[in-house]
Amino acid sequence: MQRHWLVTLQNLAVTGRQWDTDVPMALLKDQSIGSVQASSDLVADVHWRVALERAGHIFRLTGLWHGLIRRQCSRCNAPFDWQAEGKTEREFQLGDGQGVNTDNGCEHLIAPGEINLLDILREDIWLAWKSDVICSDSCLGLCQGCGVDLNRETCQCEKDDSNHPFAALRSLKLSD
Ligand SMILES: [Zn+2]
Ligand SMILES: [Zn+2]
Numbered sequence: 001m002q003r004h005w006l007v008t009l010q011n012l013a014v015t016g017r018q019w020d021t022d023v024p025m026a027l028l029k030d031q032s033i034g035s036v037q038a039s040s041d042l043v044a045d046v047h048w049r050v051a052l053e054r055a056g057h058i059f060r061l062t063g064l065w066h067g068l069i070r071r072q073c074s075r076c077n078a079p080f081d082w083q084a085e086g087k088t089e090r091e092f093q094l095g096d097g098q099g100v101n102t103d104n105g106c107e108h109l110i111a112p113g114e115i116n117l118l119d120i121l122r123e124d125i126w127l128a129w130k131s132d133v134i135c136s137d138s139c140l141g142l143c144q145g146c147g148v149d150l151n152r153e154t155c156q157c158e159k160d161d162s163n164h165p166f167a168a169l170r171s172l173k174l175s176d
Helices: 023-030 116-125 165-173
Strands: 007-009 017-023 046-055 058-072 079-095 107-110 114-116
Touching: 017 023, 017 116, 023 116, 046 116, 058 116, 079 116, 114 116
Parallel strands: 079 107
Antiparallel strands: 007 114, 017 046, 046 058, 058 079
16 A cells, blocks of 8 residues: 555656545554654544646646644643644656755656655645644633633632723622
């Protein structure tokens, strides 16, 4: 099944190739395939819509992917499945390995030019990594005072918010 993800550029049909597929998480995590380490926290297959086409001497790989990665919310610390997504944008050129010029961002490969799509997707997933992720836009986070998760519990801290315009309203609510 490994061969399935290897593409030889020199053999590419004039019409190019397109994929619209769920790349199995198990394959992405399998360290016996390819050389780029996959995110060990992937929790689902990664959907990838990607096309490889040839324009003159340039082979262009472009697409979009999305997947789920188990992360910890940076506001409330709870684990959640982060919806990661990103682009694939690569250019390759075949050469003999001499006088390699990468100024144009093009990767030079020795003919026949074999690329491993799993490694490319793994790299793209790393590139989309963000250090701060939140479980939801409406996540309330942890109380600065007592540390309770405000999404789950009502904080018991005695806050001195008597100057707050809604303080009176709040005490009304609590007395219900
Ligand atoms: Zn959160
Ligand atoms: Zn509190």
